[in-house]
Amino acid sequence: MRVKIVGSAIPNMPWQDRPAGSQDVIWRYSNNPVIPRNLIPRANSIFNSAVVPFNGKFAGVFRCDDRARNMVIHSGKSDDGLNWTIQPDPIQLIPDNPRVAEISQFVYGYDPRVCWLDDRYYVTWCNGYHGPTIGVGYTHDFEKFYQLENAYLPFNRNGVLFPRKINGKFAMFSRPSDNGHTPFGTIFYSESPDMEHWGCHRWVMDPNTGWQSTKIGAGPIPIETSEGWLLIYHGVLTSCNGYVYSMGAALLDLDKPWQVIYRTHPYLLAPWEAYECVGDVPNVAFPCAALVDAPTGRTAVYYGAADTVTCLAFSYVDDIIEFTKKNSRV
Numbered sequence: 001m002r003v004k005i006v007g008s009a010i011p012n013m014p015w016q017d018r019p020a021g022s023q024d025v026i027w028r029y030s031n032n033p034v035i036p037r038n039l040i041p042r043a044n045s046i047f048n049s050a051v052v053p054f055n056g057k058f059a060g061v062f063r064c065d066d067r068a069r070n071m072v073i074h075s076g077k078s079d080d081g082l083n084w085t086i087q088p089d090p091i092q093l094i095p096d097n098p099r100v101a102e103i104s105q106f107v108y109g110y111d112p113r114v115c116w117l118d119d120r121y122y123v124t125w126c127n128g129y130h131g132p133t134i135g136v137g138y139t140h141d142f143e144k145f146y147q148l149e150n151a152y153l154p155f156n157r158n159g160v161l162f163p164r165k166i167n168g169k170f171a172m173f174s175r176p177s178d179n180g181h182t183p184f185g186t187i188f189y190s191e192s193p194d195m196e197h198w199g200c201h202r203w204v205m206d207p208n209t210g211w212q213s214t215k216i217g218a219g220p221i222p223i224e225t226s227e228g229w230l231l232i233y234h235g236v237l238t239s240c241n242g243y244v245y246s247m248g249a250a251l252l253d254l255d256k257p258w259q260v261i262y263r264t265h266p267y268l269l270a271p272w273e274a275y276e277c278v279g280d281v282p283n284v285a286f287p288c289a290a291l292v293d294a295p296t297g298r299t300a301v302y303y304g305a306a307d308t309v310t311c312l313a314f315s316y317v318d319d320i321i322e323f324t325k326k327n328s329r330v
């Protein structure tokens, strides 16, 4: 290990070694998908979901579109990060305070992220409130979930919290959007003194070329390293057959995370496998969470495939950073 990673050991995290002979910086779990589309009876699809270490095991918030094609989020637990018990019914958000009750009528929720911060697990998701915006809530136990104020006005997606305050403020990436299938998308950074009022918005990065030419959005919670914040993100290109979602990485300044130091020009992983190319939305690999074992740098990225199932890919933080530096175009 050359890079120092801020975080804990997760000795029991899911892991497979890089296949013999592979040169890939990131490689897929041989038993993908980890979560089939119909793990619970009401689900049409389970994808774009967030997993964290929890009490020596694992817990998560899962996007489960139901068989009426409502987009809702469910909680789940697992001993090994591979075999999951997902609650049969969606999360019922409890208003954190009387004012939040004014906005707590649930319309839809999707693409959750989960972030351990201070003393609780914060959840951000794309929350329907007169269009998509960033919902914010928290849980201590993955049983009861409390809702806070939405972070922004509509329209916004891909709200991703940092795992610690930066310069004394909570920090979040987001990607302003529209009310449809948004043909644009730039990552912004915002800060908050209280997890309610968000401001001091800073531009981070635009789409540029190739696999990330249409739009980009933050993926898993940023990983703090001695080289900067490692951000795994998704990038989209518009093909003659529609959008194609791949993943890449960027290294950001530790104190000013809106400053991009390196950014992958080639992708890290693109939809190649049948389960990424065939499903409700073809050609989607959409990362929402990463488990990192700080002592070894082992990394397990959870990503949604084809808007249908949940998959895993493995790498080392060192290797992603080396690849990002060597193949950078900011």
Ligand code: BMA
Binding pocket: 048, 110, 111, 181, 245, 281, 284, 286, 304, 307
């Ligand atoms: C985005 C979101 C994601 C989805 C992607 C591809 O706008 O809805 O949940 O994975 O489109 O359909």
